[in-house]
Amino acid sequence: MSDTPKQLKLGLFIQSTGHHAAAWRHPETATLQSHNVHYYQQLAKTAERGKFDLLFLADDLAVPLPYKSALTDRYGKLEPLTLLSNLAAVTEHIGLAATFSTTFNEPYHAARKFASLDHISDGRAAWNVVTSALNDEAHNFGQDEILDHELRYERADEFFQVASGLWDSWDEDAVQADKESGEYFDLDKVHVLNHQGTFFSVQGPLNVARPVQGRPVIIQAGSSGTGQQFAAKNADVVFTVQNHLDSAKKFYQQVKELAETHGRSRDDIKILPGLFPIIGDTQEEAEANYQQLQQLVDRKIGTALLGGVLDNIDLSGYADDEPFPELQEAGGTRSRFQLVMETARREGLTVREVYLRFASARGHLTVIGTPEQIADQMELWLREGAADGFNIMPPYMPGGLDIFVEKVIPVLQQRGLFRTEYEGGTLRENLGLRRPASRYARQESGVDV
Amino acid sequence: MSDTPKQLKLGLFIQSTGHHAAAWRHPETATLQSHNVHYYQQLAKTAERGKFDLLFLADDLAVPLPYKSALTDRYGKLEPLTLLSNLAAVTEHIGLAATFSTTFNEPYHAARKFASLDHISDGRAAWNVVTSALNDEAHNFGQDEILDHELRYERADEFFQVASGLWDSWDEDAVQADKESGEYFDLDKVHVLNHQGTFFSVQGPLNVARPVQGRPVIIQAGSSGTGQQFAAKNADVVFTVQNHLDSAKKFYQQVKELAETHGRSRDDIKILPGLFPIIGDTQEEAEANYQQLQQLVDRKIGTALLGGVLDNIDLSGYADDEPFPELQEAGGTRSRFQLVMETARREGLTVREVYLRFASARGHLTVIGTPEQIADQMELWLREGAADGFNIMPPYMPGGLDIFVEKVIPVLQQRGLFRTEYEGGTLRENLGLRRPASRYARQESGVDV
Numbered sequence: 001m002s003d004t005p006k007q008l009k010l011g012l013f014i015q016s017t018g019h020h021a022a023a024w025r026h027p028e029t030a031t032l033q034s035h036n037v038h039y040y041q042q043l044a045k046t047a048e049r050g051k052f053d054l055l056f057l058a059d060d061l062a063v064p065l066p067y068k069s070a071l072t073d074r075y076g077k078l079e080p081l082t083l084l085s086n087l088a089a090v091t092e093h094i095g096l097a098a099t100f101s102t103t104f105n106e107p108y109h110a111a112r113k114f115a116s117l118d119h120i121s122d123g124r125a126a127w128n129v130v131t132s133a134l135n136d137e138a139h140n141f142g143q144d145e146i147l148d149h150e151l152r153y154e155r156a157d158e159f160f161q162v163a164s165g166l167w168d169s170w171d172e173d174a175v176q177a178d179k180e181s182g183e184y185f186d187l188d189k190v191h192v193l194n195h196q197g198t199f200f201s202v203q204g205p206l207n208v209a210r211p212v213q214g215r216p217v218i219i220q221a222g223s224s225g226t227g228q229q230f231a232a233k234n235a236d237v238v239f240t241v242q243n244h245l246d247s248a249k250k251f252y253q254q255v256k257e258l259a260e261t262h263g264r265s266r267d268d269i270k271i272l273p274g275l276f277p278i279i280g281d282t283q284e285e286a287e288a289n290y291q292q293l294q295q296l297v298d299r300k301i302g303t304a305l306l307g308g309v310l311d312n313i314d315l316s317g318y319a320d321d322e323p324f325p326e327l328q329e330a331g332g333t334r335s336r337f338q339l340v341m342e343t344a345r346r347e348g349l350t351v352r353e354v355y356l357r358f359a360s361a362r363g364h365l366t367v368i369g370t371p372e373q374i375a376d377q378m379e380l381w382l383r384e385g386a387a388d389g390f391n392i393m394p395p396y397m398p399g400g401l402d403i404f405v406e407k408v409i410p411v412l413q414q415r416g417l418f419r420t421e422y423e424g425g426t427l428r429e430n431l432g433l434r435r436p437a438s439r440y441a442r443q444e445s446g447v448d449v
Numbered sequence: 450m451s452d453t454p455k456q457l458k459l460g461l462f463i464q465s466t467g468h469h470a471a472a473w474r475h476p477e478t479a480t481l482q483s484h485n486v487h488y489y490q491q492l493a494k495t496a497e498r499g500k501f502d503l504l505f506l507a508d509d510l511a512v513p514l515p516y517k518s519a520l521t522d523r524y525g526k527l528e529p530l531t532l533l534s535n536l537a538a539v540t541e542h543i544g545l546a547a548t549f550s551t552t553f554n555e556p557y558h559a560a561r562k563f564a565s566l567d568h569i570s571d572g573r574a575a576w577n578v579v580t581s582a583l584n585d586e587a588h589n590f591g592q593d594e595i596l597d598h599e600l601r602y603e604r605a606d607e608f609f610q611v612a613s614g615l616w617d618s619w620d621e622d623a624v625q626a627d628k629e630s631g632e633y634f635d636l637d638k639v640h641v642l643n644h645q646g647t648f649f650s651v652q653g654p655l656n657v658a659r660p661v662q663g664r665p666v667i668i669q670a671g672s673s674g675t676g677q678q679f680a681a682k683n684a685d686v687v688f689t690v691q692n693h694l695d696s697a698k699k700f701y702q703q704v705k706e707l708a709e710t711h712g713r714s715r716d717d718i719k720i721l722p723g724l725f726p727i728i729g730d731t732q733e734e735a736e737a738n739y740q741q742l743q744q745l746v747d748r749k750i751g752t753a754l755l756g757g758v759l760d761n762i763d764l765s766g767y768a769d770d771e772p773f774p775e776l777q778e779a780g781g782t783r784s785r786f787q788l789v790m791e792t793a794r795r796e797g798l799t800v801r802e803v804y805l806r807f808a809s810a811r812g813h814l815t816v817i818g819t820p821e822q823i824a825d826q827m828e829l830w831l832r833e834g835a836a837d838g839f840n841i842m843p844p845y846m847p848g849g850l851d852i853f854v855e856k857v858i859p860v861l862q863q864r865g866l867f868r869t870e871y872e873g874g875t876l877r878e879n880l881g882l883r884r885p886a887s888r889y890a891r892q893e894s895g896v897d898v
Contacts, residue, residue, distance in 0.1 A: 106589075140653065
């Protein structure tokens with residue numbers, strides 16, 4: 001490993017029949033796939049054939065009612081943790097990343113489920129730590145409106161500390177299982193957490209052994225200031241929305257420096273922007289493939305989706321061809337809002353151009369071109385220090401994933417930018433991340449690992 | 450089906466390396482199996498070869514600290530829902546039943562996860578609805594002590610009503626997915642629940658389609674009065690602790706009659722006592738197999754386990770050979786307490802005899818004998834109206850399960866008491882249970898299904 005040049009890390013972001021809002025209308029996608037486990041099994045096997053580091057599932061805890069006229073296959077689907085545990089049975093190497101909200105859950109449940117998934121997958125679990133931002137989510141959990149952004153992140157922070165503490169409950173050698181003497185546990189090696197905090201009081205110990213990876217891989221996907229702080233302190237992987245090389249470099253630099261202020265190394269945190277690839281054998285074919293999808297976007301769905309991104313602003317009153325209006329954000333905290341406004345301003349886009357842009361990649365980097373052109377962009381961002389890899393968002397699936405694996409991956413491999421075999425047994429090993437020591441091991445040895 | 454005689458329904462109750470407290474010390478059990486997914490996969494495949502209706506996983510949300518000296522492999526293991534979802538990938542027919550507490554969870558999460566498991570398994574999910582009874586569990590969820598028994602059941606009742614309502618969120622034909630017109634949902638067929646109750650307020654709709662079975666199979670496993678009421682109203686299957694034919698008949702009769710008072714038929718609810726089988730080719734060999742396990746029970750572990758069953762009574766001060774003392778229950782609500790006291794009184798048992806009895810089958814029906822003798826007992830209980838089947842609790846595993854499948858199942862099949870092939874595609878079909886209609890379908894048709 002030490003002599004090879006820096007390589008890309010790749011995630012596959014699975015989103016029902018694809019990331020494009022009109023994916024389900026694409027002639028090549030099958031209907032009713034969002035609840036079909038065999039469909040997801042096929043995607044997972046294809047991604048593993050392509051040597052992807054991990055596959056990633058987003059999550060929400062509600063059907064967003066204000067946008068019900070825009071509901072498609074992405075608003076009803078299998079629950080991530082049950083799905084990933086199933087996919088663990090039909091794959092061997094690929095990492096399994098589930099989004100799991102800290103806002104309407106309990107850390108004991110989270111710690112248990114991710115520890116369990118890590119054992120079930122033999123060290124391939126990852127947790128995308130998020131907060132829930134929709135009022136519709138609050139309404140499903142007995143609350144009138146969603147917690148304030150800062151409070152949500154405070155809760156997330158404590159939630160994560162508790163879960164991490166619970167994962168250390170059992171030392172690696174806590175189980176003696178001595179049939180002769182009848183001693184099962186070495187009780188000195190089973191730790192009670194006794195956490196008493198602002199949001200949680202949790203006794204422990206966890207009733208699951210320490211995860212195979214010590215701790216599942218921790219992913220953070222918010223790009224707000226508090227999100228970046230959480231990531232810099234806790235995350236192994238950052239997913240981010242970037243669509244411009246300079247801003248991406250700035251973000252990359254910022255997060256790495258922030259990680260250093262927390263005593264971590266720059267390599268301890270991998271930054272993976274989303275990448276929405278539209279592939280063709282020629283540039284013209286790729287453009288045509290893009291237009292084919294864009295023409296399937298209904299104005300009603302496009303404006304509703306964009307309105308959701310923009311903190312629930314109603315865009316139905318704006319005409320398609322007028323310049324995108326200067327909107328004011330109510331809360332002032334959502335990083336995606338700023339991204340939309342900056343993009344519209346910088347490129348002078350109309351209302352329709354903006355909603356079409358967001359209906360496809362939702363603000364993520366879009367590359368439309370040949371496999372070599374896609375690889376060029378990925379290489380550029382890697383070499384320029386804008387990314388450690390990408391979270392690949394196929395516009396439609398399985399077709400868009402198949403093409404990526406068959407045509408783009410080999411180009412990356414030929415350039416020495418991507419693995420041809422998995423390096424390790426666990427996701428941490430494949431990502432080149434250290435296995436965290438238990439907090440109790442640290443105390444005993446006096447070594448700060 | 451209509452001409453065949455009444456047949457047994459069988460569950461496999463999986464408990465780490467076996468139900469006997471000393472199973473992990475048995476010479477044939479492997480160590481460290483509680484976190485080994487391949488071990489569980491093997492059990493599931495064997496049970497499916499034996500045509501079991503379902504496999505069942507118990508659950509707790511804590512390591513019980515007052516009994517920490519008695520902790521063995523059953524207090525740390527994989528989380529049931531993640532495990533079952535994995536087992537769905539390596540099996541095709543067997544039902545997958547997870548215990549899931551209503552005390553420290555939210556109905557939206559429960560509804561989602563069980564709906565998801567039901568889709569993933571193509572209609573094989575079952576939910577054992579329980580309340581959490583340990584203070585150690587309360588301590589992991591920010592509470593000083595566990596809710597009062599009646600309040601827990603009130604919460605469970607409302608929890609279940611909410612989950613059931615959420616499962617009906619989508620009509621079967623809510624998804625149009627009309628690629629041509631661009632209409633995905635028929636929104637008239639997606640229902641908002643708007644539940645406002647004592648414990649929960651939940652808006653809905655669920656973000657998972659209606660379960661394949663309409664509703665997962667509902668299991669209830671408490672035998673207290675409130676437990677029986679809940680079962681009579683809501684459960685498809687009742688697991689119960691019975692070790693005496695007459696009491697079992699009384700319980701069976703009582704639950705069936707109670708179900709009728711709720712407008713249900715006697716066949717709508719299947720009663721499955723636990724059965725702890727110790728099998729030998731001769732009666733003497735079976736007895737020897739039993740003694741081999743009993744001799745591995747440590748006094749410390751035996752008294753602690755029994756103390757836990759008896760509402761946390763400390764038994765360490767009583768000598769092994771004294772007659773079992775007349776104890777008073779503090780709360781007065783745990784059905785298991787009465788069972789222990791009645792058994793000790795009826796049979797005039799010593800302290801050691803009682804803890805050994807509970808260290809093996811924890812009060813469940815124990816049958817020690819040849820495959821024919823085991824089958825005789827099962828047939829007797831079926832014909833006498835004491836059981837619709839059994840939840841089989843192998844003393845050690847996989848050995849104790851393998852023998853049951855190889856030797857007892859064929860006897861039952863020869864007698865026409867058990868299936869030789871699965872009857873249906875879903876767990877409901879195999880259990881002979883109806884698929885519940887959606888509450889919204891009922892309203893429209895005016896038919897009370």
